[in-house]
Every structure is written in C-alpha cells, then in structure tokens.
Amino acid sequence: MRADRLLSILLLLQVHRRMTAGELARRLEVSARTIQRDLEALCTAGVPLYAERGKAGGWVLPEPFRTNLTGLTEAELQTLFLSTPARLLADLGMKQASEAALIKLRATLPRGQRQGAEHARQRILVDPSGWKRAEEQVPALAALQEAVWQDRTVRLVYVRSDGTTVERLVEPLGLVAKGSLWYLIARVEDALRTYRVSRVQAAEVTGESFERPDDFDLTAYWEQSSAAFVAALPRYSVTLRLPAEDVQMVARLGGRARVEEIAEPDVDGTVMMRVMFDTEAEACGCVLSFGAGVEIVEPEELRERVVKLAAEILRHYQVQPIL
Secondary structure, eight states, X not given: OHHHHHHHHHHHHHHHSEEXXXXXXXXXXXXXXXXXXXXXXXXXXXXXXXXXOSTTOEEXXXXXXXXXXXXXXXXXXXXXXXXXXXXXXXXXXXXXXXXXXXXXXXXXXXXXHHHHHHXXXXXXXXXXXXXXXXXXXXXXXXXXXXXXXXXXXEEEEEEOTTSOEEEEEEEEEEEEEETTEXXXXXXXXXXXXXXXXXXXXXXXXXXXXXXXXXTOOHHHHHHHHHHHHHHTSOOEEEEXXXXXXXXXXXXXXXGGXXXXXXXXXXXXXXXXXXXXXSOHHHHHHHHHHHGGGOEEEEOHHHHHHHHHHHHHHHHHHHHSOOO
C-alpha cells in the first residue's frame, strides 16, 4: 500500500538522513519514478525534504525532524520474533542481549499483537546448519567484530587453503554468516578480500582507524562474490538416463551434483537429465552409487571409467573369499 511505502521512506530517511531515489527504489522494490512521486507527496504533506545535486547528493531529511510513527504491522512483528539462529548470536556474544530485547519488545505490545508474535515464534524455526554441520572454532571472531564496529584496522595471521601462513594488515568491512560458517570481508590495498574466520590464527586490532567506502554494500558484495565463486567452480557435465521415479534421487545429492536440465519423460518412462559435478572422479563415484538403474549417455570417457571400475570391483570380490 502507498501509505506503508510513504512511512517506510520517511523512516529510512530518518535513519540515514540522505538517500538517493535509486537507493530508496532498491530498498522498497519499486521504480525510481514511483519513489519520485512519493517524495513529492511527502513534501506536499509538509515533510521538510529537499534534494541536493552532485556526486554526494540525494534526498535529505534535516536532522531536527523526527516522526513518532513507529507502529509495526502483524507481518513485521512476526519477522522480529522468528527464532534467530542461537549459534550465530552466541558467536557474536549477543544471545542474551537478543533474548532481553525480545522480552522488552513483547512487554510493550498490546495483548493481541503479543499473541501473534508468540504464535510465529512457536511455529517457525530458522536453522542455518545442514545435517552435516561444520563445527568450526572461531577464536578471532570477537576481535574481528570489535574492529568491524569501530572501523579499526586489523593485523591478521591467516592460514590459506593450501596450508601456507600469511600476515596481512586489513580494513574489516563486515562479517557474514554462511550457514554456521563465518567470513570476514576486508579491504587490502584497495582490493576487497574474503577470509574464512576459522582460518584466522591471530587478529590484533590496531589503534588506527580507516575511512569506510561510502559505496560499499555488504549484502550486494556478498551476493556478487558468491555468484562469482559458484561460476568459477570446476565444471564436469554429465548426461544421464534414468527412470522418472528416480530423478529425485539425483536431485537430493545437493552440492555434490548440480542438476542443470531435466527433459520430459520418454515413452519408455525414462528421463534424460544433465548434471554438473566438480570433477570426473566425483561424477564417477556418484554414478556408481546409483547402481544399474542409471545410464551414462555422455561423456564417453566417463562410461569407460565406470565400466573399468565396476570390473575391478567384480574381480576383487570374485578373488577374495567371503568370510
């Protein structure tokens, strides 16, 4: 509704004091033209907004102006009371503070809204970990969190994925929790880098502050970086034929096999599907685990390797006595 959007614009400007129409449009998922009309409507209603031109320009809400319109809708309250991942809050030392904040917020709500918030809290749980949860120690997280809050540089001792240890002086811009894993986004010599926090062996917060880039957006950077990481993964394409009822067997493999295309079932009840693995060895192991119900259509070299391995397995068990 437009009234909700006008209030959202007003509250966003009250927090940030200066935002461009483009930034508001992205946050509220509408067109820049719609935002422009809304801003003009707010000005007409007496809100002291004004526009500044230039590189650092945008729509400005003067500091003295504040609104007390802080009412929350039912859906907004439910999002606040959905169970927050306790492990991540505990990592940040914020679990007790989060629980205390929710208790205080619940106490200020009218009885009807209080029941609605509790209704959501007891019915939806957000669990960021998979079944094979990676338990990682992050002793440097507290120091990195302090540096992120205070815009202080950090001297890191970091172990790379190949086992080599390096030292870096970094400008920490943000922390990201991916599932139950923590990552540090930092600027190093004007380049952005991502560090896995569990590989940080030591983190010394210096007394030197740095100027945070005005155009840095943590969410946008992480989405772009994640997409680039996935695109750069090794790709080994395999075309399989299997019974239609077994298609989900492959899809359930998750990260081990990325299903990219599924054709319509043939008259014989089989389905052709294209699956992306990281390596030939991984594809070979997965196909062998499917049994005789799955046929490799291509590549030919994978068919030959699977046949060879199957023959070796057969010879092994024919020679070895069964005890």
